[in-house]
Amino acid sequence: MTQPVLNQYDVVKYSKIYSLGAARGDLTVTNDDIAGPIDSSDEWIRQRTGIITRKRASKERSLMDMAVEASNEAIKKAGIDPQEIGAVIFSTITHPFQTPSAATLLAELVGANPAPAYDVSAACAGYCYGIAQADALVRSGMAKYVLVVGGEKLSDFIDPTDRSISFLLGDGAGAAIVGPSDFPGISPTVWGSDGSHWSAVSMTASLLDFRDEVAEWPTLRQEGQTVFRWAVWEMAKTAKKALEVAGVKAEDLSAMVTHQANIRIIDELAKQLKLPESVVVARDIVYTGNTSAASIPLAMHALLESGEVKSGGLALEIGFGAGLAFGAQVVVLP
Amino acid sequence: MAFSQAEVLAGLADIVNDETGIATESVQLEKSFTDDLDIDSISMMTIVVNAEDKFGVKIPDEEVKNLITVGDAVNFIVSAQA
Numbered sequence: 001m002t003q004p005v006l007n008q009y010d011v012v013k014y015s016k017i018y019s020l021g022a023a024r025g026d027l028t029v030t031n032d033d034i035a036g037p038i039d040s041s042d043e044w045i046r047q048r049t050g051i052i053t054r055k056r057a058s059k060e061r062s063l064m065d066m067a068v069e070a071s072n073e074a075i076k077k078a079g080i081d082p083q084e085i086g087a088v089i090f091s092t093i094t095h096p097f098q099t100p101s102a103a104t105l106l107a108e109l110v111g112a113n114p115a116p117a118y119d120v121s122a123a124c125a126g127y128c129y130g131i132a133q134a135d136a137l138v139r140s141g142m143a144k145y146v147l148v149v150g151g152e153k154l155s156d157f158i159d160p161t162d163r164s165i166s167f168l169l170g171d172g173a174g175a176a177i178v179g180p181s182d183f184p185g186i187s188p189t190v191w192g193s194d195g196s197h198w199s200a201v202s203m204t205a206s207l208l209d210f211r212d213e214v215a216e217w218p219t220l221r222q223e224g225q226t227v228f229r230w231a232v233w234e235m236a237k238t239a240k241k242a243l244e245v246a247g248v249k250a251e252d253l254s255a256m257v258t259h260q261a262n263i264r265i266i267d268e269l270a271k272q273l274k275l276p277e278s279v280v281v282a283r284d285i286v287y288t289g290n291t292s293a294a295s296i297p298l299a300m301h302a303l304l305e306s307g308e309v310k311s312g313g314l315a316l317e318i319g320f321g322a323g324l325a326f327g328a329q330v331v332v333l334p
Numbered sequence: 335m336a337f338s339q340a341e342v343l344a345g346l347a348d349i350v351n352d353e354t355g356i357a358t359e360s361v362q363l364e365k366s367f368t369d370d371l372d373i374d375s376i377s378m379m380t381i382v383v384n385a386e387d388k389f390g391v392k393i394p395d396e397e398v399k400n401l402i403t404v405g406d407a408v409n410f411i412v413s414a415q416a
Contacts, residue, residue, distance in 0.1 A: 224375060225376075225378070225398060226395045228376055229382075229395065232380075233383055
């Protein structure tokens with residue numbers, strides 16, 4: 001029997017990030033503002049996490065507001081018509097509806113309707129998962145441009161008395177336009193998961209528990225020491241593998257942009273990778289807080305806007321978090 | 335090769351010094367990591383991982399909270415070598 005023949009899209013050799021956009025919460029929340037309920041202090045929070053302030057969104061500023069703002073900036077800077085967007089990927093854990101997705105509404109609001117649109121639930125690995133998918137969609141010919149958004153309104157899901165994670169968290173959205181390139185702008189992604197630690201970063205209860213009135217409104221919590229050990233030593237292995245797969249050495253990097261989990265994790269990761277002084281390490285957490293899926297694009301956008309790194313340099317981005325899930329790739333800075 | 339209690343204490347003191355700057359002479363068996371040496375939970379994890387590497391043992395995360403004093407850690411490491 002002869003093999004059936006199916007047409008395929010024309011493949012594209014390479015992809016790259018064209019542009020970034022960023023939007024943060026409108027409120028600047030200091031350590032003193034939140035230290036009371038967790039019986040802590042500004043000094044303790046700075047020393048343990050590096051955070052001086054975090055951005056949170058007021059009731060009037062929604063997750064979608066921030067996602068649209070970031071997306072519009074990225075689309076404008078990419079110089080494309082939103083109708084050219086071939087897919088919209090919204091990485092988030094804080095869209096407050098089971099369905100419909102945040103991505104379909106985002107596509108409508110930025111003028112990308114009728115692009116295929118879907119949410120990705122991969123927590124702090126969400127943006128790197130989104131970039132991995134965008135890279136694959138562009139190179140397979142499935143989409144010309146892909147809008148990837150990492151966005152969170154974590155303040156909707158925190159318990160102010162929780163000492164394990166609440167005080168770290170902030171709100172924001174970062175967006176990227178990924179499209180075709182005549183040079184490799186995104187390396188192969190090294191990614192994965194470890195469900196054996198499914199409860200290491202999780203919610204205090206399910207929505208069903210809340211519905212059945214056996215639990216309060218579900219909020220985020222984590223097993224800090226387990227997460228720290230995994231985030232540093234296991235993610236150091238992932239970061240090294242991503243560099244190896246990309247054919248890049250640490251000294252070739254302009255920047256390392258990790259998920260902004262905690263300054264101690266960032267600093268220890270940089271130490272484990274033996275990063276030379278020339279590599280800029282993103283520390284946006286200090287004034288933005290930990291914004292889960294938004295943290296990498298927000299941090300990268302901040303480095304570029306400040307001039308600390310230049311377009312065209314290489315950056316290692318690595319996201320890791322609840323799932324546990326992780327993803328890393330080396331990209332050319334837009 | 336199994337390390338003696340004295341060797342584990344000396345090795346652990348070096349690790350603590352490297353992570354925190356605390357003088358090795360201050361790392362004594364009866365000292366509490368948090369109350370006497372002021373070592374927080376994050377530094378404690380770094381010390382634990384480095385100790386696992388140095389002494390070839392595994393210290394599970396759920397065990398770490400039981401290591402209140404330097405002596406607790408030394409005894410755990412010595413036993414874990416068996």
